[in-house]
Amino acid sequence: MPQSSACEPHWKYTPTSKDKDYHKGVGADQANYNNTSRTARSSFTSEVSGTVGVAHTGELKVGSKIAVVEIEGKFSVSVSVSLTAKIGNTISVDTPPRKSTLARYGVYRLKSYGYSQYTYQNCTKGVKKNVTIYTPRRVGWYLWEE
Template sequence: MPPETAAPAPAESPAPDDDLTAPTSKPTDEVNARPCEPSWSYHATSKNKNYHKGVGAEQANYNGTSRTAKSTFTSDVTATVGIAFTGELKTVASVAIASIEQKFSVNVSASLTARLGNSISVDTPARKTTYARYGVYRLKSYGYNQYTYANCTKGVKKNVTIYTPHRIGWAIWEK
């Protein structure tokens, strides 16, 4: 008698749960669709320049001579400067800061403290006044908030202009 040969194994067919076909409906309509987490998000879109927010009094020194003179300015106050914005900021500051840092490759903070006792000496030209103000430079940037609903649709964009603390220093100018 010839040896028995085994019957070929049946071809494997996909299990009913395998998704090998294109969906026929939107993901939000499917029973197994994953819902979105309802939340506000912030998206930075563009930036402007740094604007100085002074702390303490503006200082000035007039040079009434015919020669250049040295002017020395010393900060007389300690103050903390934080984020400022116009429009509606619906997220926490850390979310906006992260978006700004990622988009523009800069380091910004929720707040920076300009400390008492910092000094600077500058040349004041003849018959000119040198002005000085110690404080915090804030980066002005633009972006928008947008709400994501549980069904993953997006709400209306709400524009925001944000000034985020960037660095501490003096603003010096002459008139």
């Protein structure tokens, strides 16, 4: 009678779906109010630097690097464990009459969903632990008007 092979006990993260990118600001929001009857140019410059890393809710039972590799493979996207938004980045935009343009510099993070699951030595699987993960994707400005 052949003997069945045992499994190596381990945690595995499996991504299941992704959402859109969400912006995580570094430093304070900036604003410029155009109190004229014509469109005016507004310029914003990042005044602080900061590093934004992976964030999650739920039970992520593997390291961030492993989760990043799984997310990249599943969704064919490029994400990182962390990205740094640096001082001195400038953007210029048009501000309509009697409006404020607001700007926030930071890191866009991809929101994705998945689960962590344990595999036991006898190859059975444990309960799925749902996880929502935000993985850094790119550095940039988030702009809006009021």
